[in-house]
Amino acid sequence: MSIVNLFQDLKEGFGVSVLYITHDLATAYYVCDRIAIMFRGNVVEMGDVEKVLMEPKHPYTKLLLESIPEADPTKRWTTKMELSESEQEEYLRVGCKFAGRCPQVMERCKGEAPKDVSVDDVLVKCFLYS
Secondary structure, eight states, rough: OOOHHHHHHHHHHHHHOOOOOOOOOOHHHOOEEEEEEETTTEEEEEEHHHHHHHHHHSSSHHHHHHHHOOOOTOOOOOEEEEEOOHHHHHTTTOOOOOTOTTTOOHHHHHHSOOOOOEETTTTEGGGGGG
């Protein structure tokens, strides 16, 4: 955590901005004032870190938060993950990049990319809010 504390000291002491790229949402919550959630290279939700992580709007953000594992040193990942053919095809998908996995997918999602919509000062790319 010393690097994370250094980021905090730089922000507070010198008033500098820090671009912090991570998969660790807990440290992002601690370090960041604003956060952008990305899926396959596309920002799907962006805004105040408190609002985005405590009141997520986009289905991917919600699933991402639900997927945070509990610490258990006895559980280890034993198999190597490889992208299936269908997952590889998802990268080329027209429309919302999350449509293939979204529990709230609509037909519109499959053929059209959603635009940024402001919801409670948070930008979200999702037809649920347009």
